[in-house]
Structures are given as C-alpha cells and as structure tokens.
Amino acid sequence: MKKIGYCLGIVVFLSSACSEQKQEEKTSPVDFVNPFIGASTSTGAAGVYHGLGKTFPGATTPYGMVQVSPNTITGGDNSPGYSYEHKTIEGFAFTQMSGVGWFGDLGNFLVMPTTGKLKTIAGKEDESIQGYRSSYHKDSEIAKPGYYAVELTDYRINVETTAAPHSGMIRFTFPENKQSRIQIDLARRVGGTAIQQYVSKVDDHTIQGWMKCTPEGGGWGDGEGKADYTVYFYARFSKPLDNYGFWSADIPDGWSRKRDDVVSEQYLRRVEKAEIIKGQTELEGKHLGFFSDFETHENEEVTLQVGISFVDMEGASTNFKSELAGKDFDQVRAEAEKLWNESLSRINVQGGTEDQKTIFYTALYHTMIDPRTYxxxxxxxxxxxxxxxxxxxxxxxxxxxxxxxFRSQFPLQTIINPRLVSDQLNSLISLADESGREYFERWELMNAYSGCMIGNPALSVLADAYVKGIRDYDIEKAYQYAVNTSKLFGNDKLGYTGPPFSISNTLEYAYTDWCIAQLAKGMGKAEDEQLFLKKGQAYRNIFDSEKGWFRPKRDDGSWEEWPDSARTKEWYGSIESNPYQQGWFVPHDIPGMIELMGGREKALDDLTHFFEKTPEHMLWNEYYNHANEPVHLVPFLFNHLDAPWMTQKWTRHICEKAYKNSVEGIVGNEDVGQMSAWYVLASAGIHPSCPGSTRYEITSPLFSEVEFALDPDYFEGKSFKIKAHDNSPANVYIQKALLNGQPYNKCYIDFQDIVSGGTLELFMGLQPNEDWGTTLGN
Structure with missing residues (x-):
C-alpha cells in the first residue's frame, strides 16, 4: 500500500451525495462508471493514517499518459492531488497518480482560469494566505470516463476537461470581464516542486517548454522514491497571446523544496513576490509561471490544448498534432468515451443492482489507469x-x-488484457537491462528504482504470465534477472530474513523463489527447479511450533520477544500488517502451511475466527483487513481447506461491505488498481489463490452472468461466461456446477479452461452444499 508515512488529518468528511450523477438511461459500460468512488485522502473517514481510496476524478483514457484532473492540495500525503472534502480547487493538472499511499508525485502543468488581479500562488484553503485558488459548487461537479466539469464560484468560470492518450484539453466558459486569464504554474508538483522549468512562445497561440522533477524537489516518497523525470509540453490557446507574461520567483539556493517546504508560509510568501516579466518570448528559472490575459464576453468559451511527453519538446508537439490538432472539445471527449467503452467492454455483466454494476465498472475503470503508457x-x-x-x-x-x-490486478489482466502484461514485463526487463542493474524493481515510477515496500513481486507477475502462455519477451534474460533479484533480495543468507519485517519478507521471498521454480520447470532447468522449490520452503524456518504461528527471528537465529497479543500486533515482524494477517501468506504451499498450523480442523477453526472477528465496516482492523493487501488472497484459502462454502460466504460479504457507490466506497488506498481488481474478479466468481499457478478459485458471483472477452492474439477462445442461476443476495451458496454443459465438482478452474472459451454455470441456493467442490464430493 505505501511506505511508512503520516497523513494530514481531516476532520470533516462529506459522504456519498457527490457520487450521484444526473439520472439517465444507462446503455453502455461508461454510463456505470462513477470516478468519485475512492476520491478522498481523508484519514478521518478511514480511521487510520493510510486514508481511503486516493483516486482522482479527472479525465483520462485507458492506460493513458495524460490525466486532466482538478487539484485541491499540493502537500501532505495526498497523492492524487484531490480530496473530495476539500472546498477549493487550486488548478487542473495534466498528470496524476491514482490510489497510491506513499507521498505522491506528478500533478504537473497546473492550469487555472482566473479574473481580476494576477496572483502567483494558490494560497491556503483556510484563507490564511490568499491566492488564485477558488471555491466551487459541489453539485456542479460531474465526472465520467474521459470528462470532468465544475463551476469555480470565485470567478464564475465553468471548467470542463477531457483527454486523449498523450494529450489533454480544457474548455473554459468565462463571464464578461476585461481582465480574464489562463495561468499556468510550471513549478507545481504533488508533494514538492519541479526544480527547474523552461517556457517559450512558439507563435501567437502556442507555448512549449519543460519541467524538470528530481528527488531534490520532493515528489515520490518526498524524494526517497528517487523519481527523476522531465515533463515536456506543447500548449495551444484558442485566444491569441496578445497580452502574456511570466512570473519568476527568486528561490535561494540553500532552500529545501520538498513536500512540506513548498506549502510553508515562508515559501509561499517568496513566490507571492515573484517578478512579473513581460516583453520576452522565453524564460528559464527555478519557479516559473505563465499567464495570458484577455477580455471575454458573457459565456465566452476559451480552450487550451496540451500535448505532453516525457521524451522531449518535439515529442510533446508530435503528440499534440497527432491527437488534438484540428479537433474541438466535444470531438476529443467523444473519442475518449469511445476508448473507454471499448476497454470496459472486455467484461460484460448482467444482473445485480444498479449500485453493484456501478461499483463493478468503476472498479474495472480503476484497473485501467495503470500501468500507463510511457x-x-x-x-x-x-x-x-x-x-x-x-x-x-x-x-x-x-x-x-x-x-x-501481483495479487489481483495482473491475474485479471492475464485474462482480459494479456498484451498489457507482456508490455509490463518487457518494460521491467528493459529497465533492468538499460539501467545496468540487471534485477527487477519492486515499485517502479518513471524508471526509478524506488525500493518502496518489500518482496520481489515482479517475479510473481513473470511466473504468472509464463505459465499462462504469455511469453512474448526475452525469457532467458527475464529468468536471469529473476535469479539475480532473488540473490540480492531473499532468504539466501540465513534461510530466512531478519528484522525489521522478518515474517513479511521471509514469506514473500519464499513465495517468489517458488515462482522462479515454475519458470525453471517450464524452461527445462531441472536443477534450478529443485533448488528454488527448496528455497520456497524457507517459510518453515520462522514458524514457532511452541507458539503455533509465524514469529520474527533475529539475524543470530534467536526469536524476537513474543509480546502480549503478538499475533494481532501491527508492525511486529510484519509490514503494514500483523503476524495473524501476514502469516496466512504461503500461497505456493498451502498443504504445508496447514500441516504446520496443526492440520485442517485447527487451521479451519483459526481462519473462521479470523473472519468472524472482522468488524462489519471492514475498515482498517486487526483481523481480515481488506484495506491492505497482505490478506487479499486469504478468503480463498477456505477452498483449500475443503470448506468452499466459506469462501463463497466471505467474498460476498467483502464485496458488500468493503465497496460502495460513494466517495468512501473503497475501504483502503486503491493501490494502482489492486483493490478494484480484487472486486472485479471476486464479484465475477473467480480469483487466484496463488499467482504463478494456473488455478483460479471459484466463488459466489454477484451477477447472473459475467462474460470475459478473450484476446484472439493470445487465446483460442472467443469468450468465457460465468452464469449464476437463481442468484440473489440470499442465495450465495453454490449447489452444483456445469462446465460447458458437463457436471463440474471442483471449487477451482484452470486458466486454460477459461481462455479456451466456454461457459461455467453455477446453481445458487440459500444453504451451503457441503458436498460440492470438496474432496468428499469428488
């Protein structure tokens, strides 16, 4: 979810009223998407420092480079730059992160329409420092795939945004005013600042330039994430640049310019006194802005079209000309909507309630933000x-x-978007190659090896793709880099990993070593297969049979002290979790884990207790904590414990309680598609328990029918359907099943059966059928 950090507390949180769009007939997938779901960073509503969904409501395209979104805040732990409960908007940025929990980044090229006297800072929402930010009418906010609109009340300006894959567009509707303006803060960056910027006038309607963002300017992890990138832009104004200028703040060389620094009074006062420069056609500096003044009549529409590139100014210009040149706002918006309908149509659902469909398609939408094109x-x-x-x-x-x-997002994409999985693996392989590091990064942002979180998750994604036949990348090079990764970050030295996260690291390294074994098996590397299968058993080295659970070890081999309530003590040998939550993570050897835990009956009782102690609200807690990833595979363990009806019961419960059609509708950080992918798969009736295996667990679907469209470039089947007969909120239990018309009595299905096409029929009932899907029933 995130590296350790502290969020800004927010006392007031407004709930679900915002999510209501104008009632209209819903005929296509985009009509069911509500981008306000999860669009809050509020720690008050979440009850924990991680906050809630941290999604953004602005306009983007599937996996697009550009996101044109309102920004309400620059500092703190507010990665999307927007939080629904904020009452003012400071501008509309063209890049944005979605759902991340560490100190965020991007939020570049911040555009704001204003009237009256020019102000060079956004100011504070509490009005302790005045600036160009504006209040806005909450009920004027509209968010749909590829479109966002709002009314800025301080200026009586209506703002609409849309996007293309590498570019974006804003349409402003101005009041009558002799001093209307579009201004652009070129230094602005979520969680910090661009350390250097350049802007030049190209012609009477166009500017171009760049913003250089490095760790010295904060950003990802407040600089610890090592993000180092340059954003290039090519921007065309519909109104001529007859009265334009720049502002340039004199920032002393010794000043720190990170997350908290750039929102401090000292820094803001410095920028407030920025020099206003006219009569020049280009400028380079530490803290620049650009503005164009013009006169407007009542309801006059003015547009700004912007091409973005991370390569160079020529790239930004080419992106602009390829996607926006000669097009009006409505055409660009229509093209964005078409892209979304095509992407969201990869899964078609029937049945369920309006809210369930909205939650489903919004979740699917959120899984299609990242990994974005670079x-x-x-x-x-x-x-x-x-x-x-x-x-x-x-x-x-x-x-x-x-x-x-690696847990849900990429297993989902292996079914509906194998090309994306291939792209991601090629990107990770090329990064390891080009950087000279020759190992896989666990959390990559703009080529940065950020080192965020733990484990070797790229190995899971690689093995999962490989065993499913997605292999259009250099597998020999990928394999070598996987082995290198394990040697650098693994259990080799001690046979386990020591403090501070002994349990989490040992278990995750053991799992991804097993993943390497799956690659070795498929590639005919028999010795390596046996070596990595053995290394996959490292989880046994931190199981304390006296305590009956996993326990952190020191580097000298001794156990760490066992405190009171050790299993539910957060951070005790575990990252963002406790031993009770992390300890279930042995997905590659569930029979071995069950044996260590004392056998089926004892493990089943303990797992049942784990869920029964979980609070109804499903927010951050000591038991099944769906708000964070370590437990996301746990509900599917009941299938392995010969109690599949319990998987059916609890996945239905989680879908109902942890996801809602409201701003607070995601109980934890969205985490770049993971929270949403879990819902998409579980509500459809399938979900993996061990990526790297071709087994998908079968569970209780929310819908009467779910159809997955399959990619003909990768799979022989046209589509795979899951039909649930007699499905209802009460009928959550599978009574029997048919696969392609034949009786089917397994609580899991193989990936090959899915992508070969066909139909899985589930017959639902009010009471558990304890014979179906069990070893007793087979």
Missing part, C-alpha cells in the same frame, strides 16, 4: 539509462506498484 505516439521513450530509445515491439509502461498488484 511511450510517445512515434514510439520513442526514455529508458533506464536516461537515453531516448526508438520504437520497440512493445509499449513502454510505467507505474508498477508491484507489492500491491
């Missing part, structure tokens, strides 16, 4: 060596939140 339309991208690379055989992608997304 390649320009001409095929160029910046590699791990900081050099520009020409078109390859894949689309370079960025924002790989490995520790989160």
């Amino acid at each position: 390649t320009d339309v001409d095929g160029r991208y910046v590699g791990g060596d900081k050099k520009v690379h020409e078109r390859g055989t894949y689309t370079k992608r960025t924002i790989f939140s490995g520790w989160d997304v």
Whole structure:
C-alpha cells in the first residue's frame, strides 16, 4: 500500500451525495462508471493514517499518459492531488497518480482560469494566505470516463476537461470581464516542486517548454522514491497571446523544496513576490509561471490544448498534432468515451443492482489507469539509462506498484488484457537491462528504482504470465534477472530474513523463489527447479511450533520477544500488517502451511475466527483487513481447506461491505488498481489463490452472468461466461456446477479452461452444499 508515512488529518468528511450523477438511461459500460468512488485522502473517514481510496476524478483514457484532473492540495500525503472534502480547487493538472499511499508525485502543468488581479500562488484553503485558488459548487461537479466539469464560484468560470492518450484539453466558459486569464504554474508538483522549468512562445497561440522533477524537489516518497523525470509540453490557446507574461520567483539556493517546504508560509510568501516579466518570448528559472490575459464576453468559451511527453519538446508537439490538432472539445471527449467503452467492454455483466454494476465498472475503470503508457505516439521513450530509445515491439509502461498488484490486478489482466502484461514485463526487463542493474524493481515510477515496500513481486507477475502462455519477451534474460533479484533480495543468507519485517519478507521471498521454480520447470532447468522449490520452503524456518504461528527471528537465529497479543500486533515482524494477517501468506504451499498450523480442523477453526472477528465496516482492523493487501488472497484459502462454502460466504460479504457507490466506497488506498481488481474478479466468481499457478478459485458471483472477452492474439477462445442461476443476495451458496454443459465438482478452474472459451454455470441456493467442490464430493 505505501511506505511508512503520516497523513494530514481531516476532520470533516462529506459522504456519498457527490457520487450521484444526473439520472439517465444507462446503455453502455461508461454510463456505470462513477470516478468519485475512492476520491478522498481523508484519514478521518478511514480511521487510520493510510486514508481511503486516493483516486482522482479527472479525465483520462485507458492506460493513458495524460490525466486532466482538478487539484485541491499540493502537500501532505495526498497523492492524487484531490480530496473530495476539500472546498477549493487550486488548478487542473495534466498528470496524476491514482490510489497510491506513499507521498505522491506528478500533478504537473497546473492550469487555472482566473479574473481580476494576477496572483502567483494558490494560497491556503483556510484563507490564511490568499491566492488564485477558488471555491466551487459541489453539485456542479460531474465526472465520467474521459470528462470532468465544475463551476469555480470565485470567478464564475465553468471548467470542463477531457483527454486523449498523450494529450489533454480544457474548455473554459468565462463571464464578461476585461481582465480574464489562463495561468499556468510550471513549478507545481504533488508533494514538492519541479526544480527547474523552461517556457517559450512558439507563435501567437502556442507555448512549449519543460519541467524538470528530481528527488531534490520532493515528489515520490518526498524524494526517497528517487523519481527523476522531465515533463515536456506543447500548449495551444484558442485566444491569441496578445497580452502574456511570466512570473519568476527568486528561490535561494540553500532552500529545501520538498513536500512540506513548498506549502510553508515562508515559501509561499517568496513566490507571492515573484517578478512579473513581460516583453520576452522565453524564460528559464527555478519557479516559473505563465499567464495570458484577455477580455471575454458573457459565456465566452476559451480552450487550451496540451500535448505532453516525457521524451522531449518535439515529442510533446508530435503528440499534440497527432491527437488534438484540428479537433474541438466535444470531438476529443467523444473519442475518449469511445476508448473507454471499448476497454470496459472486455467484461460484460448482467444482473445485480444498479449500485453493484456501478461499483463493478468503476472498479474495472480503476484497473485501467495503470500501468500507463510511457511511450510517445512515434514510439520513442526514455529508458533506464536516461537515453531516448526508438520504437520497440512493445509499449513502454510505467507505474508498477508491484507489492500491491501481483495479487489481483495482473491475474485479471492475464485474462482480459494479456498484451498489457507482456508490455509490463518487457518494460521491467528493459529497465533492468538499460539501467545496468540487471534485477527487477519492486515499485517502479518513471524508471526509478524506488525500493518502496518489500518482496520481489515482479517475479510473481513473470511466473504468472509464463505459465499462462504469455511469453512474448526475452525469457532467458527475464529468468536471469529473476535469479539475480532473488540473490540480492531473499532468504539466501540465513534461510530466512531478519528484522525489521522478518515474517513479511521471509514469506514473500519464499513465495517468489517458488515462482522462479515454475519458470525453471517450464524452461527445462531441472536443477534450478529443485533448488528454488527448496528455497520456497524457507517459510518453515520462522514458524514457532511452541507458539503455533509465524514469529520474527533475529539475524543470530534467536526469536524476537513474543509480546502480549503478538499475533494481532501491527508492525511486529510484519509490514503494514500483523503476524495473524501476514502469516496466512504461503500461497505456493498451502498443504504445508496447514500441516504446520496443526492440520485442517485447527487451521479451519483459526481462519473462521479470523473472519468472524472482522468488524462489519471492514475498515482498517486487526483481523481480515481488506484495506491492505497482505490478506487479499486469504478468503480463498477456505477452498483449500475443503470448506468452499466459506469462501463463497466471505467474498460476498467483502464485496458488500468493503465497496460502495460513494466517495468512501473503497475501504483502503486503491493501490494502482489492486483493490478494484480484487472486486472485479471476486464479484465475477473467480480469483487466484496463488499467482504463478494456473488455478483460479471459484466463488459466489454477484451477477447472473459475467462474460470475459478473450484476446484472439493470445487465446483460442472467443469468450468465457460465468452464469449464476437463481442468484440473489440470499442465495450465495453454490449447489452444483456445469462446465460447458458437463457436471463440474471442483471449487477451482484452470486458466486454460477459461481462455479456451466456454461457459461455467453455477446453481445458487440459500444453504451451503457441503458436498460440492470438496474432496468428499469428488
């Protein structure tokens, strides 16, 4: 979810009223998407420092480079730059992160329409420092795939945003005013600042330039995430640049310019006194802005079209000309909506309530934000060596939140978007190659090896793709980098991993070593297979048979002290979890784990207790804590314990309680698609218990029918359907099943059966059928 950090507390939280769009007939997937779901960073509503969903409501396209979204805050632990309960907007940025829990980044090229006297700072929402930010009407906010709109009440300006894959567009409707303006804060960055910027006037309607963002300017992890990138832009105004200018703040060389610094009174007062410069056509500096003044009549529409690139200014210009040139706002919006309908149509659901469909398609929408394209339309991208690379055989992608997304997000994509999985693996392999590191990063952002979180999640994604036949990458090189990763970060030295996260690291390293064994098996490397299967048993080395549970070990081999309530003590040998939550994570050897725990009956009783102690609200807690990833595979363990009706019961419960059609509708950080992917799969009736295996667990679907469209470039089947007969909120238990018309009595299904196409029929009932899907029933 995130590296350790502290959020800004927010006392007031407004709930679900915002999510209501105008009632209209819903005929396509985009009509069911509510981008306000999860759009809050409130720690008050979450009851814990991690906050809630941390999604953004602005306009983007599937896996697009550009996100044109309102921003309400720059500092703190507010990665999306927006939080629903805030009452003012400070601008509309063209890049945005989605759902991350560490101190965020991006939020570049902040555009704000204003009237009256020019102000060079956004100011504070509490009005202790005045600036150009504006109040807005909550009921004027509209968010749909590829579109966002709001009314800025301080200026009586209506703002609409839309996006294309590498570019974005804003349409402003101004009041009558002799001093209307579009201003752009070029230094602005979520969680910090761009340390250097350049802007030049190209012609009477156009500017171009760049913003350089490095760890010295904060950003990802307040600089600890090592994000180092440059955003290039090419921006065209519909109104001529007859009266334009720049502002330039004199920032002393010794000043720190990170997350808290740039929102301090000292810093803001410095920028407030920025020099206003006119009569020049270009400028470079530490803290720049650009503005264009013009006169407007009542309801006059003014547009700004912007191409974005992470390669160079030529790339930004090319992206602009390829996607926006000659198009009006409504055409760009229609094209964005078409892209979303095509992508969201990869899964079709029937049945369920309106809210369930909205939650489902919004979740699917959120799984299609990242990993986003990092390649320009001409095929160029910046590699791990900081050099520009020409078109390859894949689309370079960025924002790989490995520790989160290996569990559900990538197993979902292996079914509906195998090309994306291939792109991501090629991107990770090329990064390891170009950077000279020759190992896989666990959390990548703009080529940065951020080191965020733990484990070796790329190995899981690699093994999962490989065993499912997704292999269009250099597998020999990928395998070598996987082995290198295990040697650098693993249990080799001691046979386990010591403090501070002995349990979490040991278990996750054991699992991803097993993943390497699966690769070795498929590649005919028999000795390696046996070696890594043995290493996969490292989880046994931290199981304390006296305590009956996993226990952290010191580097000298001794146990750490066993405190009161040790199993439910957060951070005791475990990251963002406790031993009770993390200890169930032995997905690659569930029979061995059950044996260690004392056998089926004891493990089943303990797992049942784990769920029964979970609070109804499903927010952050000591038991089944769906708000964070370590437990996401746990509900499917009941299938392995010969109690599949319990998997059916609890996944239905989680879908009902942890997800809602409201701002607070995701109980934890969205985590770059993971929280949503879990819902998409579980509510459809299938979910893996061990990525790297082809087994998907069968559980109780929410819908009467779910159809997955299959990619003909990868799979022989056209589609795979799951039909649930007699399904209802009460009928949550599977009574019997048919696969392609034949009786089916397993509580799991193989990936090959899914992608071969066909139909899985589930017959639902009020009471558990304890014979179906069990060893007794087979």
